[in-house]
Amino acid sequence: MKLPLRFLLPALAFAALVGFFIVGLQKDPGVIRSPLIGKPAPAFSLESLGDPAWRVGSADFAGRPWLLNVWATWCGGCREEHQTLLAIARENRVPMMGLNWRDDRNLALRWLEQLGNPYVAVAYDPEGRTAIDWGVYGAPETFLIGADGRVLQKQIGPITREIWQRDFVPHLQPAGGEG
Amino acid sequence: MMRIAALAAACLLALQAFAVDTGTTFTDPALQARYEHLIRELRCLVCQNQSIADSNASLASDLRREVREMILAGRSDDEIRAFMTERYGDFVLYKPPVAPRTWLLWLAPALLLLGGIGVAGLVILRRARAAKSDPASLDEEPDPS
Numbered sequence: 001m002k003l004p005l006r007f008l009l010p011a012l013a014f015a016a017l018v019g020f021f022i023v024g025l026q027k028d029p030g031v032i033r034s035p036l037i038g039k040p041a042p043a044f045s046l047e048s049l050g051d052p053a054w055r056v057g058s059a060d061f062a063g064r065p066w067l068l069n070v071w072a073t074w075c076g077g078c079r080e081e082h083q084t085l086l087a088i089a090r091e092n093r094v095p096m097m098g099l100n101w102r103d104d105r106n107l108a109l110r111w112l113e114q115l116g117n118p119y120v121a122v123a124y125d126p127e128g129r130t131a132i133d134w135g136v137y138g139a140p141e142t143f144l145i146g147a148d149g150r151v152l153q154k155q156i157g158p159i160t161r162e163i164w165q166r167d168f169v170p171h172l173q174p175a176g177g178e179g
Numbered sequence: 180m181m182r183i184a185a186l187a188a189a190c191l192l193a194l195q196a197f198a199v200d201t202g203t204t205f206t207d208p209a210l211q212a213r214y215e216h217l218i219r220e221l222r223c224l225v226c227q228n229q230s231i232a233d234s235n236a237s238l239a240s241d242l243r244r245e246v247r248e249m250i251l252a253g254r255s256d257d258e259i260r261a262f263m264t265e266r267y268g269d270f271v272l273y274k275p276p277v278a279p280r281t282w283l284l285w286l287a288p289a290l291l292l293l294g295g296i297g298v299a300g301l302v303i304l305r306r307a308r309a310a311k312s313d314p315a316s317l318d319e320e321p322d323p324s
Contacts, residue, residue: 032268032270033268034268035268036266127241128238128241131241132241133266135267135268137224137225138225138238
């Protein structure tokens, strides 16, 4: 049986609409693709969390890949991912810097004492200025920066072993032998 | 009764007037106007259906501070918008830019309207033609016989 066009066309238009909805509604609107990916990582130099006299920043890792993990003691997801961060640090593949965002220095130091410290250095950003430069809008966020200084990957929300293996590790394989 | 209704209306108005912006105001009213316009155009990314003017999230207050400082530093509105989109993408703007990537978005209403006019035109033409040849065919449910 051949349906007349005047029935077929609206049905097709409706099917297309449903298709858009099925794809669109499955996307998480909370995850916004960072415009930073593929671009040079924003440079920063901040006080170290542990020692205000010591400056830490992006220049410390020039020429090699590194991770930047944005965290705070008020952030529930940060507690959730902390064990994974410790495990990643133990792998010793790539150094991880912490960016302590809008936090209290003493609370942050106590957190690291109690839960363990996965970071080679922690930059202290109480006013959130560096976080804005990096387009941070919700902790935890984790960036992978390549040896050429470009942002390779960004994870919004707690990192898990699966996410680490799937989204981060592949970027680390081709770069040099030392890993 | 009227008094209660008026009171209720006043309460609603008061909610509208509730301000989250605790930052200092500009001494120059022109700068203040630019500031207020800009913070209404920028989306708060934590609470996505609010502008940074409406949100009391800490990120929104940080972003308001950035806007205020950039205005004081003499940056133009376009420069401030570019600063935001470089970091947060087009999503931060409530009004997306007109670019090849967003043409469909901007043209969709016009295309749909044209499509509707086209369909309506076809139907009217067909009916007019049918009415001329056989006025009885206008019936919605023609006699099955």
